[in-house]
Amino acid sequence: MEKKDRNLYRLDELSGYKVASNYSDVTGWKIVDADNRTIGKIDNLWVNKDMQRVVYLDVNVDKGLIEDSKNEVHDAIANDNGNEFVYKDGDSHIIIPIGSVSINKDTKIVMANNIGYNTFRKTSRYNRDHNFDRNYERKTLRSYYPESESRLESESDDDTFYNRREFDNH
Numbered sequence: 370m371e372k373k374d375r376n377l378y379r380l381d382e383l384s385g386y387k388v389a390s391n392y393s394d395v396t397g398w399k400i401v402d403a404d405n406r407t408i409g410k411i412d413n414l415w416v417n418k419d420m421q422r423v424v425y426l427d428v429n430v431d432k433g434l435i436e437d438s439k440n441e442v443h444d445a446i447a448n449d450n451g452n453e454f455v456y457k458d459g460d461s462h463i464i465i466p467i468g469s470v471s472i473n474k475d476t477k478i479v480m481a482n483n484i485g486y487n488t489f490r491k492t493s494r495y496n497r498d499h500n501f502d503r504n505y506e507r508k509t510l511r512s513y514y515p516e517s518e519s520r521l522e523s524e525s526d527d528d529t530f531y532n533r534r535e536f537d538n539h
Contacts, residue, residue, distance in 0.1 A: 380415075392423075395414075397411060399479070400479040402481050408430065409463075460496050461494060463495070488512060
């Protein structure tokens, strides 16, 4: 994201911001898929500053999932369609919309509702040292929710884009 257009920030970038007392700070918690397979650990929370709410979980992807993805890369390259699977060193993070998970405060585990391991394995990753843009958000949402394709392209302003069930954290 360009600085002037930027509206998403990692929670640790914002001084004076913290998780509201009625919500759990899930940073450091394990995240699992719908079948209880490990996806990774929550590294941070992405906040829409204007809307003053968390919209994404920033997940540091588990090494096992990355290793499983490498087989996919080799297959994709062999079939000449490997462009989307080309990762640079450090591309080990994904974002997950906050409304796509449930939080178990007792076990300190976050569960991705209705998103399977293979979907996470194929979801485009990014490097934490570089911020992502709206195109990455759209690409990621399409991987989780293919049925939302038509709505994603037409929604450009934040209020419209984030006004969907995937971002509802209540």
